[in-house]
Amino acid sequence: MKVHKAFFLILVGGFIVRLAYVFQVAHKDPMFYFPVMDAEFHYHWALAIIRGGWLARMPFFRAPLYPYFLAGVFRVFGTGLFVPRLFQAIIGAGSCGLVYLLGRELFNRRVALAGGVAAIFYPLLIYFDGELLMPCLLVFLVLFGILLLYKCRKWDRYWFVPGAVFGLAAITRPNVLVFGALAIIWFWVEFGRGLWKRFVPFAFALIAIVLPVTIRNYVVSHEFIPIAWQGGINFYIGNNPQSDGITAVVPKTRKDWWGGYYDARRLAEEASGRKLGYSEMDRYWLGQGLEFWKQSPGEAIKLLFRKCYLFLAGYEIANNRDIYFFSHFTFLKFLIFAVPFLQFPFGLLLPLAIVGVVLLRKSWRRFLPVYLFISGYSLSFIIFFVTARYRMPLIPFLLLFASSGGIGLFKAIRAHRGQAIPLVVLVGSILFLNANLAHVPGVNKAQVYSVLAGHEAKLGRLKDASEFLKKAWQADSTWPDQYFVSGLIARQQDDGAKAEHAFRTALFYDSSRADFWVYLGDLKAGQKQLDSARSFYEKALDLDPYSAFAHCHLGNLYYEQGELTQALHSYITASELIPDYLVAIYNVGLVYFRMGDTARTRAAWEQVVRIDPSNTLSRRVSHWLQNR
Numbered sequence: 001m002k003v004h005k006a007f008f009l010i011l012v013g014g015f016i017v018r019l020a021y022v023f024q025v026a027h028k029d030p031m032f033y034f035p036v037m038d039a040e041f042h043y044h045w046a047l048a049i050i051r052g053g054w055l056a057r058m059p060f061f062r063a064p065l066y067p068y069f070l071a072g073v074f075r076v077f078g079t080g081l082f083v084p085r086l087f088q089a090i091i092g093a094g095s096c097g098l099v100y101l102l103g104r105e106l107f108n109r110r111v112a113l114a115g116g117v118a119a120i121f122y123p124l125l126i127y128f129d130g131e132l133l134m135p136c137l138l139v140f141l142v143l144f145g146i147l148l149l150y151k152c153r154k155w156d157r158y159w160f161v162p163g164a165v166f167g168l169a170a171i172t173r174p175n176v177l178v179f180g181a182l183a184i185i186w187f188w189v190e191f192g193r194g195l196w197k198r199f200v201p202f203a204f205a206l207i208a209i210v211l212p213v214t215i216r217n218y219v220v221s222h223e224f225i226p227i228a229w230q231g232g233i234n235f236y237i238g239n240n241p242q243s244d245g246i247t248a249v250v251p252k253t254r255k256d257w258w259g260g261y262y263d264a265r266r267l268a269e270e271a272s273g274r275k276l277g278y279s280e281m282d283r284y285w286l287g288q289g290l291e292f293w294k295q296s297p298g299e300a301i302k303l304l305f306r307k308c309y310l311f312l313a314g315y316e317i318a319n320n321r322d323i324y325f326f327s328h329f330t331f332l333k334f335l336i337f338a339v340p341f342l343q344f345p346f347g348l349l350l351p352l353a354i355v356g357v358v359l360l361r362k363s364w365r366r367f368l369p370v371y372l373f374i375s376g377y378s379l380s381f382i383i384f385f386v387t388a389r390y391r392m393p394l395i396p397f398l399l400l401f402a403s404s405g406g407i408g409l410f411k412a413i414r415a416h417r418g419q420a421i422p423l424v425v426l427v428g429s430i431l432f433l434n435a436n437l438a439h440v441p442g443v444n445k446a447q448v449y450s451v452l453a454g455h456e457a458k459l460g461r462l463k464d465a466s467e468f469l470k471k472a473w474q475a476d477s478t479w480p481d482q483y484f485v486s487g488l489i490a491r492q493q494d495d496g497a498k499a500e501h502a503f504r505t506a507l508f509y510d511s512s513r514a515d516f517w518v519y520l521g522d523l524k525a526g527q528k529q530l531d532s533a534r535s536f537y538e539k540a541l542d543l544d545p546y547s548a549f550a551h552c553h554l555g556n557l558y559y560e561q562g563e564l565t566q567a568l569h570s571y572i573t574a575s576e577l578i579p580d581y582l583v584a585i586y587n588v589g590l591v592y593f594r595m596g597d598t599a600r601t602r603a604a605w606e607q608v609v610r611i612d613p614s615n616t617l618s619r620r621v622s623h624w625l626q627n628r
Contacts, residue, residue, distance in 0.1 A: 006100060006109075006112075006113060006116070007097050007101060007116075010096050010097050010099075010100045010116040010117065010119075010120060011093050011097040013093075013096070013117070013120045014092060014093035014094075014095075014096030014097065014119065014120045015089055015090060015092075015093035017126060018088075018089035018092050018093060018126055018129050018130070019086070019089050021089075021126050021127075021129075021130055021331070022082070022085045022086060022089055024329075024330045024331065025130055025329060025330050026082060026085075028329040028330060029326060029329045029330070030452055030455060030456060030464070031321065031326075031452070031455060032081070033081050035081070036320060036321065037256075037257050037319070037320040037321075038257070038319075038320055039131060039132035039133055041062075041257055042066060042067050042070055042132050042133065042134075043070070043081070043132055044580065045067040045070075046068075046070035047071075047612065049067060049068060049071035050071050050074055050075045051611075051613055052610050057220060058220065058221070058278070059216075059217040059220055059223065059225050059229060060213065060216075060217060060225070060227065060228045060229070061228055061229060061261075061278075062228050062230055063134075063170070063171050063172055063173055063174050063227050063228050064213060064228075065134075065137065065168060065172040066133075066134040066137050066138075066172055069137060070084055070132065073087055079614070084132065085129075085130050085132075088129050088130065088136045088137075089129060089130075091129070091136050091140050092126070092129035092136055092139075092140075094140055095119065095125070095136075095139050095140045095143055095396065096116055096119040096120050096125075097116070098140065098143040098144055098147055098396070099115050099116050099118075099143065099396045099399060099400065100112045100113065100115065100116030100119075101147055102115075102143060102146065102147050102150075102396070102400065103115045103116065103400050103403070105147065105150050105151075106150070106366060106367065106370070106400065107400060107403075107404055110407060111400060111403045111404045111407060112400075114403035114406075115396075115400040115402075115403045118399045118402070118403060119395075119396060119399055121335060122335075122345065122395060122399065123327065123332045123335035123336040123345060124316065124323070124336070124345075124346070124388065124392065124395065125139070125392070125395060125396075126332060126335075127323060127327065127336075128389055128392055133320070133389060134172050134173060135389050135392035135393070137172055138169060138172045138173050138176075138392070138393055139392055139393050139395070139396060141165055141166075141168050141172060142166075142169050142373070142393045144165050145162050145165040145166045145169060146162075146369055146370060146373065148162035148165060149162045149183075149186075149369050150369070152198075153190065156198075159199075159201040159202045159205075160201040160202065160204065160205035161205070162202060162205075163180075163201065163202035163203060163204065163206040164205040164206070164208070164209055166179065166180055166202075167205060167206040167207070167208065167209025167210055168209055170209070170227065171209065171213050173393075174226075174228060174231070175377055175380040175381060176377070177210075178376040178377060178380045179373045179376045179377060180203065180206050181376075182372045182373075182375075182376045183199070183202065183369070183372065184199050184203075185368070185372060186368045186369050186372060187199040187202075189365060189368060190365075210226065210227060213226070214227070217229075221277065221278055221279075223277050223278055223279040224279065225278060225279050229278045229279055229282045230282065231282060231286070232281075232282035232283055232284070232285040232286030232289070233250065233264055233281075233282060233285045234248075234384045234385065235285065235286050235289040235383070235384055236250060236285040236288045236292075237250055237384070237385055238289075238303075238307065238383070238384040238385035238386075239289035239290075239292050239293065239300060239303070239383075239384075240289065240292050241292065241299065243303060244306075245303060245306050245307040245385055245386055245438075246310060246317050246319070246385060246387065246440070248319045248385060248387065250263065250264045250267070250285070252267065253267065254544070254546075254547075258578050259546070259547075262546065262577055262578065263546060264281075264285065265281055266546060268281045268284040268285060269281070271284070272284060304382065304383070306438055307382045307383075307385065307386050308382055309437060309438050310386040311381065311382050311386045311390075312350060312433055313343070313346075313347070313433050313434070313436070313437075313438065313440075314338075314342070314343030314344070314346045314347020314434045315338055315343045315347075315436060316336070316338075316343070316346065316388040317386055317440065318387065318388055318389075319387045322443050322444075322448055323336070323388060324336065324337070324338060324442075324443050325443050325445065325448045338442070341430075341431065341434045341435065342430070342434050343434055343436075347430065347433055347434040348430065349395075349399070349402050350398060350402075350429065350433060351425070351426050351430045351433060352401075352402035352403075352426065353397075353398040353399075353401035353405060354401075354405070354425055354426075354429050355402075355406075355408070355409055355422045355425050355426050355429075356400075356401035356403070356404040356405030356406075356408065357401055357405075358421065358422055358425055359404065359405060359409075360401075360404065360408075370397050373397070374394055374397060377393060377394065378391070378394065405422070409422050409423070409426065444475075444476075444479075445471070445472070445475035445476070446472045446473075446476035446481075446482060447479060447481065449468045449469070449472035450469070450472045450479060450481035450482045450484075450485055452468045453466075453468035453469045453472060453482065453485045454481070454484070454488065456468060457485055457488045457489050457492065460492070462489055462492060462493070465485065465489055466489065469482055469485060469486060472485075478509055479509070480505075480506040480507075480508075480509035480510040480513065480516070481506070483503070483505040483506035483509070484502070484503065484506040484513075484515075484516055484519070486498075486502040487499045487500070487501075487502030487503040487519065488519070490502055491526075496523060496526075496527060500520070500523055503519055503520040503523065504520070507520070512543055513543075514540040514541070514543045514544035514547045514549075514550055515540070515547075515549060515550075517536050517537070517539045517540035517543065517550075518536070518537060518540045518547070518549055518550050518553050520536045521533045521534070521535075521536030521537040521540065521553060521554075521557075522553060524536060525553075525556070525557055525560070530557060530560075530561065534554070534557055537550055537553055537557065538554070541554070546577055547577075548573075548574040548575075548577035548578040548581055548584065549574075551570045551571075551574040551577065551584075552570065552574040552581065552584045552587070554570050555567045555569075555570030555574065555587060556587070558570060559587070559590075559591065564591050567587075567591055568588065568591045568595075571585075571587045571588045571591060572584075572588055575588060580611050580612075582608055582611060582612060582615055582617050583617070585604055585607055585608050585611070586604070586605065586617045586620075586621070588604045589602075589603075589604030589605040589608070589621070605621040605624065605625055606625060609621065609622060609625070
């Protein structure tokens with residue numbers, strides 16, 4: 001089969017599979033149009049880029065290329081969540097084609113074809129091509145950059161081109177800069193003293209892509225932030241006495257995205273005794289992580305080994321949505337599973353790839369750029385914390401080595417020679433990497449079903465919510481969230497007694513949840529039991545003084561009682577805790593309107609419109625603003 005024909009077929013095959021997945025997940029997955037956690041952050045960031053707002057004006061907390069890609073799609077095609085996934089299906093298909101081309105460059109036609117076909121159907125590549133997360137873009141850029149390095153080696157020119165591609169990869173995921181530094185090893189091995197005239201244009205192009213991001217960060221903050229300022233926080237997350245290597249939450253902070261973000265800032269400023277700049281806050285948390293290493297080196301090293309195992313083990317660790325659970329809404333349920341002593345596919349992929357490396361050990365120079373990327377990129381994450389999506393850029397290379405290893409092992413077995421070592425390596429790797437030695441817990445079905453039930457309840461789809469609740473109770477009858485959701489459903493059905501019983505049962509199982517107390521307060525407020533409502537809101541704030549949600553709802557109570565000064569204080573506090581909290585900002589304007597302060601009303605409501613012009617509240621105030 002000719003190169004161009006095989007390449008075209010793999011591109012088409014990759015796109016068809018991903019397109020089928022996007023259509024299926026859009027139809028079957030209740031959360032398809034409602035992103036959560038990191039995906040939700042990217043969505044709001046992209047909206048801020050095209051509409052304006054504080055999130056687009058601050059220095060980059062995360063590398064910006066993916067949100068700007070998303071914003072570009074939104075600007076042209078609207079802010080729906082289907083079209084971006086179609087573009088990502090195209091990019092994902094392109095990655096499949098690049099796997100084939102790289103296989104032809106480094107291996108042979110058979111390995112290239114096997115690797116390309118494996119990339120088409122590899123479930124985690126398909127899954128992340130359908131999420132509003134950066135792996136889709138990053139995988140493509142890394143593959144393209146490595147392929148260009150090999151092409152430039154043949155031509156011995158245009159070294160700035162792969163440098164520019166890796167620059168784009170770096171402003172997608174800054175960890176790529178580790179490879180940018182390690183690449184000099186390959187240039188030295190290949191070119192000796194002639195490395196500089198090749199490496200310099202490579203490095204210059206990489207820096208030239210990153211530099212505008214650095215300049216932009218300095219302009220908006222007057223701080224030196226090369227790409228993003230989350231590195232120190234992430235380092236502490238993975239290097240503290242409470243860390244398990246996988247939980248992406250700073251200790252003593254809330255588990256939701258914005259709650260955790262603001263709590264991390266608050267804790268750093270309280271400890272420092274002053275307001276901190278963005279880079280100062282990041283350095284504070286980096287220092288806390290280093291202090292853990294200084295004070296408890298034994299525990300730190302033990303944790304590091306745990307993270308190494310977790311990064312290499314077969315189980316897919318998710319930190320946004322449970323991959324194993326949500327794969328069951330689509331055909332991916334046939335391609336990914338976790339059973340004792342086999343977590344498919346990574347639990348088989350990596351052992352086969354190791355076999356491939358062993359069989360090709362004498363050709364190490366040919367694969368040196370790939371080895372440098374895999375090792376440098378992997379270590380750059382292991383020192384932080386581990387999750388499935390972090391290892392996605394490694395998958396295409398592992399697919400090629402696994403294809404080579406599988407084919408080579410099959411040939412050795414047929415020839416009845418040379419198969420002993422690779423067989424021992426394969427079996428030993430499978431047993432070790434699938435044994436779950438780190439004791440990672442499986443899917444908490446009660447939690448996931450409760451989340452889905454709550455989502456359906458908030459949308460008014462009470463029948464679907466009840467079905468998910470039944471499944472949650474079957475999984476674990478003591479999980480508090482399912483009682484909380486049951487209370488939400490009962491409240492929508494105007495059954496106050498049942499709602500109160502459900503909320504109190506949820507609090508019986510977990511009385512530390514501030515949001516449970518807030519909803520119980522809302523129930524009492526609706527029943528005009530205002531003293532009880534106030535006590536429940538205050539209880540929520542005792543548990544979580546930085547709950548913008550509780551402050552806003554307490555403000556609602558003050559507002560209804562005509563205590564405008566207290567209401568204004570609560571609303572302003574809520575809007576300071578979450579600067580894009582539209583309801584709180586709108587209510588600030590509403591209080592000023594009742595106070596007769598037209599200028600401050602206008603300022604608050606103009607902020608609402610700037611943050612999200614399409615929001616219902618924005619449309620509500622736009623007419624007033626236009627006629628004043």
